[in-house]
Amino acid sequence: MSAAPKIPERAAIRTSRWALWLPLALFAGFIVLVLIGLLRPASHDVASQFVGKPLPEFSLRAAADNRPGLARANMIGGKPRLLNVFASWCAPCAAEAPQLAQLAAAGVEIDGVAIRDHKPELAAFLARYGNPYTRIGADDVSAVQMAIGSSGAPETFIIDAQGVIRYQHIGEIRTEHVPMLLARLQEAGK
Amino acid sequence: MQDCGSGQVIAEFGLAALWLAAALAVLQLIAGGVALSRRGDALGAVVRPVAIVQGVLALAAFAALVAVFISTDLSVKLVAANSHSAKPLLYKIAGAWGNHEGSMLLWVTIMGLAGGFVAAVERRLPERTMMATLAGQAFVSIGFYVFLLFASNPFTRLAEPAAEGQGLNPLLQDPGLAFHPPTLYVGYVGLSIAFSFAIGALITREVSPAFARAMRPWVLGAWIFLTLGITAGSYWAYYELGWGGWWFWDPVENASLMPWLAATALLHSCGVLAARNALRAWTLMLGVVAFSMSMIGTFLVRSGILTSVHAFAVDPRRGTFILVLLAIYIGGALMLFALRAGSISEGERFAVTSRESGLVFNNVMLSGTLGIVLIGTLYPLLAEAMGMKVSVGPPYFNPFTALFVVPMLLVLMVGPLLRWRLDNFGRVRSGLIIPALILVLSIGIAIVMAPGKMLSIIGLALAPALAFASLLPLRGRRLSRVKLPLWGMVLAHFGVAVSLFGMACDSAFTVEKLVAVRPGEAVRVGPWQVTMKSITPIAGPNWTALEGDLQASYNGTAPSLLRPQSRSFWTPPQQTNESALLTRWNGQLYTVLGDEAADGRWQLRLWWKPFVTMIWLGGVLIALGGLLAMLGHVASDVRRVIARSKIAFRRERQGR
Numbered sequence: 054m055s056a057a058p059k060i061p062e063r064a065a066i067r068t069s070r071w072a073l074w075l076p077l078a079l080f081a082g083f084i085v086l087v088l089i090g091l092l093r094p095a096s097h098d099v100a101s102q103f104v105g106k107p108l109p110e111f112s113l114r115a116a117a118d119n120r121p122g123l124a125r126a127n128m129i130g131g132k133p134r135l136l137n138v139f140a141s142w143c144a145p146c147a148a149e150a151p152q153l154a155q156l157a158a159a160g161v162e163i164d165g166v167a168i169r170d171h172k173p174e175l176a177a178f179l180a181r182y183g184n185p186y187t188r189i190g191a192d193d194v195s196a197v198q199m200a201i202g203s204s205g206a207p208e209t210f211i212i213d214a215q216g217v218i219r220y221q222h223i224g225e226i227r228t229e230h231v232p233m234l235l236a237r238l239q240e241a242g243k
Numbered sequence: 244m245q246d247c248g249s250g251q252v253i254a255e256f257g258l259a260a261l262w263l264a265a266a267l268a269v270l271q272l273i274a275g276g277v278a279l280s281r282r283g284d285a286l287g288a289v290v291r292p293v294a295i296v297q298g299v300l301a302l303a304a305f306a307a308l309v310a311v312f313i314s315t316d317l318s319v320k321l322v323a324a325n326s327h328s329a330k331p332l333l334y335k336i337a338g339a340w341g342n343h344e345g346s347m348l349l350w351v352t353i354m355g356l357a358g359g360f361v362a363a364v365e366r367r368l369p370e371r372t373m374m375a376t377l378a379g380q381a382f383v384s385i386g387f388y389v390f391l392l393f394a395s396n397p398f399t400r401l402a403e404p405a406a407e408g409q410g411l412n413p414l415l416q417d418p419g420l421a422f423h424p425p426t427l428y429v430g431y432v433g434l435s436i437a438f439s440f441a442i443g444a445l446i447t448r449e450v451s452p453a454f455a456r457a458m459r460p461w462v463l464g465a466w467i468f469l470t471l472g473i474t475a476g477s478y479w480a481y482y483e484l485g486w487g488g489w490w491f492w493d494p495v496e497n498a499s500l501m502p503w504l505a506a507t508a509l510l511h512s513c514g515v516l517a518a519r520n521a522l523r524a525w526t527l528m529l530g531v532v533a534f535s536m537s538m539i540g541t542f543l544v545r546s547g548i549l550t551s552v553h554a555f556a557v558d559p560r561r562g563t564f565i566l567v568l569l570a571i572y573i574g575g576a577l578m579l580f581a582l583r584a585g586s587i588s589e590g591e592r593f594a595v596t597s598r599e600s601g602l603v604f605n606n607v608m609l610s611g612t613l614g615i616v617l618i619g620t621l622y623p624l625l626a627e628a629m630g631m632k633v634s635v636g637p638p639y640f641n642p643f644t645a646l647f648v649v650p651m652l653l654v655l656m657v658g659p660l661l662r663w664r665l666d667n668f669g670r671v672r673s674g675l676i677i678p679a680l681i682l683v684l685s686i687g688i689a690i691v692m693a694p695g696k697m698l699s700i701i702g703l704a705l706a707p708a709l710a711f712a713s714l715l716p717l718r719g720r721r722l723s724r725v726k727l728p729l730w731g732m733v734l735a736h737f738g739v740a741v742s743l744f745g746m747a748c749d750s751a752f753t754v755e756k757l758v759a760v761r762p763g764e765a766v767r768v769g770p771w772q773v774t775m776k777s778i779t780p781i782a783g784p785n786w787t788a789l790e791g792d793l794q795a796s797y798n799g800t801a802p803s804l805l806r807p808q809s810r811s812f813w814t815p816p817q818q819t820n821e822s823a824l825l826t827r828w829n830g831q832l833y834t835v836l837g838d839e840a841a842d843g844r845w846q847l848r849l850w851w852k853p854f855v856t857m858i859w860l861g862g863v864l865i866a867l868g869g870l871l872a873m874l875g876h877v878a879s880d881v882r883r884v885i886a887r888s889k890i891a892f893r894r895e896r897q898g899r
Binding site for chain 2: 070073074076077080081083084086087088089090091142144177181
């Protein structure tokens with residue numbers, strides 16, 4: 054040991070009272086921040102770049118035996134309709150089936166794009182959860198999906214009579230979304 | 244229930260075990276709380292057994308979940324949504340925790356087992372502190388049990404069994420990843436022990452070197468698993484994602500890094516508390532923060548609040564539920580800290596030039612790094628609250644973390660050489676001449692070899708000097724007499740240098756080539772000559788793939804074969820690129836097969852990454868150092884306990 058074991062006063066760490074509350078205050082800030090992020094439903098509605106754009110040119114072969122395939126030409130004229138991006142392997146797609154059936158029953162024409170699907174699985178899916186679709190196109194490489202700015206399944210687009218995308222709904226359609234979609238379809242028809 | 248076969252009872256058994264475990268956690272909390280009062284001693288006797296049985300029941304519930312996944316019981320919703328009968332057995336088992344509900348069950352299982360383990364073996368602390376600790380552990384567990392049972396029940400049954408399962412994310416079908424989450428979870432949840440210890444000490448106001456010695460092995464244990472988990476996760480992302488990067492600063496990675504930073508700070512401050520009875524309140528604070536970071540990280544990942552691209556990936560109810568739990572536990576613990584820490588004295592003092600000061604500096608810098616990572620991770624959320632959409636990436640994280648890490652590493656060369664309490668810098672100066680020379684020399688070399696890359700130069704310069712300096716604490720000692728914890732420290736610090744060297748080399752010297760080649764064509768990348776021989780289709784259990792046969796020769800030596808694949812899974816349908824790696828002592832050749840171009844050529848991505856493997860080798864060394872330190876501490880504690888009981892036994896025999 055060396056000679057003078059005297060320790061300078063200032064080296065000791067002093068914590069003031071308010072500093073003890075600082076972590077709690079910071080944490081409260083974190084909670085507030087996260088609450089804002091969590092409870093703002095609007096933040097998940099990614100404003101689609103494709104709303105207001107016309108549908109791109111495409112033509113898909115039939116994905117199911119009892120429904121014709123889908124091309125851009127099929128979606129022009131008449132009333133506004135829904136374009137539903139789905140797949141038999143997608144769980145939320147099964148969850149939205151009753152809502153699609155409800156929309157179909159309300160007289161809405163629904164065209165489907167099946168993403169990377171196989172015929173037997175798709176047939177089983179439609180047999181199990183119902184088939185609200187007028188036409189179903191098979192999009193084996195997600196080409197149409199990409200071209201209309203959809204990055205997942207399910208997604209549902211409102212297409213007006215001129216073939217212009219009017220609305221993009223991301224995620225499954227829940228019961229509370231049905232009136233909203235009907236209202237938007239009506240608006241697209243004006 | 245007409246066809247309730249023997250197999251399907253397992254799910255119900257698991258659910259029952261889960262409920263019982265939750266009930267026992269409530270009992271553990273009440274009994275532990277009552278035992279703290281003066282008249283409650285009688286109830287105290289049940290706390291330890293209850294904690295053990297609670298852990299065993301949670302384990303039984305988890306085993307039941309694994310069992311329903313192995314038998315692909317499609318009447319269980321979770322199995323139907325995440326498994327498939329055609330999946331290999333390993334991934335059926337891994338599927339049990341490769342999803343939200345299963346991973347939360349794994350969380351409470353580890354938490355229950357850790358609590359039970361502490362209850363069974365920890366006898367060093369005053370019984371009052373132990374009661375408060377176990378009550379605290381139960382209190383935290385209860386929240387997660389409630390969350391599991393009411394908001395994410397893994398055993399939910401379908402009214403009608405599904406026809407077939409929907410499969411596991413193909414990216415997760417990889418042997419490395421099958422065991423990566425459990426490793427990380429042991430680390431995350433192991434920190435709950437430190438959290439409960441801190442709560443216990445705050446309640447009873449008993450903070451002492453003995454407390455730190457009792458807490459240290461638990462912190463070290465959790466920290467070892469975290470280190471290994473992060474290292475393994477980084478290597479998985481490196482070879483499985485096919486981007487050639489090893490760290491992406493993505494929220495999921497940050498969620499694992501933040502508890503690690505806090506735990507690293509904690510185990511160093513624990514050392515100060517154990518040896519010198521200083522930094523008392525600060526150590527408790529870190530004990531609370533480390534596990535809080537685990538919970539916050541898990542929340543950020545599980546709620547999908549940061550990574551959400553799709554509304555359906557986010558379940559706001561679940562997110563809100565976990566957030567409430569966080570508010571109760573972290574908020575409560577920080578409140579307790581604010582109320583109590585003022586009455587816990589700071590402890591012993593020390594001089595500026597002392598081992599303690601070095602460790603305080605280490606703690607401040609680690610906390611600073613933690614703050615940088617936390618702010619960067621939350622920034623997108625903050626920006627969104629103000630109406631902007633931003634993403635924060637390496638241009639922010641790399642320089643700002645370096646701002647804290649570089650000074651820390653410089654001090655790391657000196658700190659371990661200093662004596663406790665008061666030292667004289669002149670005493671250690673002579674030992675530092677060589678590291679200083681190495682530092683200056685390697686700065687020169689690095690500037691020449693990697694001109695203009697600031698961070699790489701710093702890393703390349705620091706690593707060799709740090710590697711040498713990390714061995715200095717062994718100087719002048721007889722190696723056969725050096726205690727295990729010192730070996731552990733030296734090894735871990737050396738590992739930091741090794742890892743840093745790998746990172747710096749990777750960012751300074753990596754050569755990348757993106758080419759389109761016909762079979763038979765050759766490409767040069769760094770010292771390698773890579774020839775594409777052929778493309779052949781092959782099939783696996785639940786995928787088909789195109790496989791490229793590549794011949795790679797290093798500076799004209801005999802060629803080796805690499806087989807990168809482009810795989811297509813069909814349940815669920817997804818494309819993955821299986822990279823193929825060739826490892827030499829001085830680096831790795833990394834190859835990825837891309838798509839076919841129109842004219843019969845194939846896209847090929849090639850990297851030559853000198854010394855990249857050092858990154859993970861360093862990680863393993865760090866963990867190994869932790870293991871040595873833990874073994875050393877546990878062994879000396881056991882020796883102390885045995886000595887004490889021998890003395891007690893002799894006294895008894897002598898009738899004293």
